[in-house]
Amino acid sequence: MPIDSPAIRWLDDHLLLLDQRHLPLRTEWLAIHDAAGAAGAIRDMAVRGAPAIGITAAYGLALEALGLGRRASLETLRPALETLAASRPTAVNLFWALERLQRLGADLEGEALGRRLAREAESIHQDDQAANLRLGELGAALLPHDARVYTHCNTGALATGGHGTALGIIRSAWRGGHLREVIAGETRPWLQGARLTTWELMQENIPVTLVADSAAGMLMAAGRVDAVVVGADRIAANGDTANKIGTYGLAVLARHHGLPFIVAAPDSTLDPAMTDGGGIVIEERAADEVRRVGGQPLAPEQCPVYNPAFDVTPAALITAIVTESGVVHSPDAASVAEHLSRLNRRS
CATH class of the missing domain: 3.40.50.10470 (Translation initiation factor eif-2b; domain 2)
Incomplete structure (x- = not known):
């Protein structure tokens, strides 16, 4: 089920991002299927704002792991991690989210790793919503x-x-x-x-x-x-x-x-x-x-x-x-x- 968020929608096997480059003139959604797509959306300002960048990076890494299936490991995810980390250097939330996923996935491989990273990306998304309300x-x-x-x-x-x-x-x-x-x-x-x-x-x-x-x-x-x-x-x-x-x-x-x-x-x-x-x-x-x-x-x-x-x-x-x-x-x-x-x- 998609998480109720105005600009970021997780649909289990892909991510939808509201393309902010076109607002307010028109509403367009980008479909993201892997880490490269997530990094491109961050780098090109389709998604921006430090918390949203961190959430998007987390979903991007999870999608990469899900796509690798049984071949997924932190080692095979290394290129994806580097691509995401290089997308924008100033926002610390980007690196915080990637580090959080790496810690939780350290002992897993294969499809179990992809599922775990996806759940953790959802948790980061939901936690940010709750944090914003308290803040x-x-x-x-x-x-x-x-x-x-x-x-x-x-x-x-x-x-x-x-x-x-x-x-x-x-x-x-x-x-x-x-x-x-x-x-x-x-x-x-x-x-x-x-x-x-x-x-x-x-x-x-x-x-x-x-x-x-x-x-x-x-x-x-x-x-x-x-x-x-x-x-x-x-x-x-x-x-x-x-x-x-x-x-x-x-x-x-x-x-x-x-x-x-x-x-x-x-x-x-x-x-x-x-x-x-x-x-x-x-x-x-x-x-x-x-x-x-x-x-x-x-x-x-x-x-x-x-x-x-x-x-x-x-x-x-x-x-x-x-x-x-x-x-x-x-x-x-x-x-x-x-x-x-x-x-x-x-x-």
């Missing part, structure tokens, strides 16, 4: 009443197993009756805020206003923003956070204007092996993503382009990190370590 409740409690919230990129049901991280907080606040409006930055160059966040919120009649990214500072200065809520693709051990390019600038603006800057992400986004944000690999993408929009040129064809997909926000600029298991206020190495210690004690 949403915890984060909504941090917002002022009747809040006007600025958000960046897309962190909703399209980017996760369902409900969302930063957008999950926004959804929970709306359902709780203490959200007035969402302000969505367009999020160049892929325009995830314009194409995806506005689309998601309008599906649920949540008030949203789209703005150019460069309007954020003016809105804050005018007193039209009460909090900034964003997601994360990797959180270092000291609380430094990698997220969609433009996040760092928003954090600086929020600090200058005395606004809460809240980061929302599942616990799987925490990377205790990464000491600080300086070690996070920042993916650089193709120049034409900036030179063109929708295939139409905006700049001279040979104009040099620097196109980092992410930036790093220092922990000192973050008011709180919200996960499904708790809130880390004023994050630093000590508070993140305490949060991770609580997680280890629970497990």
Whole structure:
């Protein structure tokens, strides 16, 4: 039976992904049958958002094992693991999901390995949905009443197993009756805020206003923003956070204007092996993503382009990190370590 998820559907022998490159103009689903197909969908932005990338990678590895049948083993899956790991380097959820499947499949081979990996991929998917709901409740409690919230990129049901991280907080606040409006930055160059966040919120009649990214500072200065809520693709051990390019600038603006800057992400986004944000690999993408929009040129064809997909926000600029298991206020190495210690004690 398919898992009820807006953008990722598991059908036991293949995966369906809502192709986010075409939203909001049309709805198309991609059928994925192996690891190469999953990696291509991740690399080409058909699926995006750190939790959704991790879920997709898990299903991709399971499909590869199921396809190998009696020949499946961690050794024969090595090329598939390498292909998936190389699809996008910044989102730690990708590597976390692959490592989780490898640990559980270490003692299995053949068809039993494929079945086990498929069950575990489903568990990762379902766990992410539940985590988003818990995270949403915890984060909504941090917002002022009747809040006007600025958000960046897309962190909703399209980017996760369902409900969302930063957008999950926004959804929970709306359902709780203490959200007035969402302000969505367009999020160049892929325009995830314009194409995806506005689309998601309008599906649920949540008030949203789209703005150019460069309007954020003016809105804050005018007193039209009460909090900034964003997601994360990797959180270092000291609380430094990698997220969609433009996040760092928003954090600086929020600090200058005395606004809460809240980061929302599942616990799987925490990377205790990464000491600080300086070690996070920042993916650089193709120049034409900036030179063109929708295939139409905006700049001279040979104009040099620097196109980092992410930036790093220092922990000192973050008011709180919200996960499904708790809130880390004023994050630093000590508070993140305490949060991770609580997680280890629970497990």
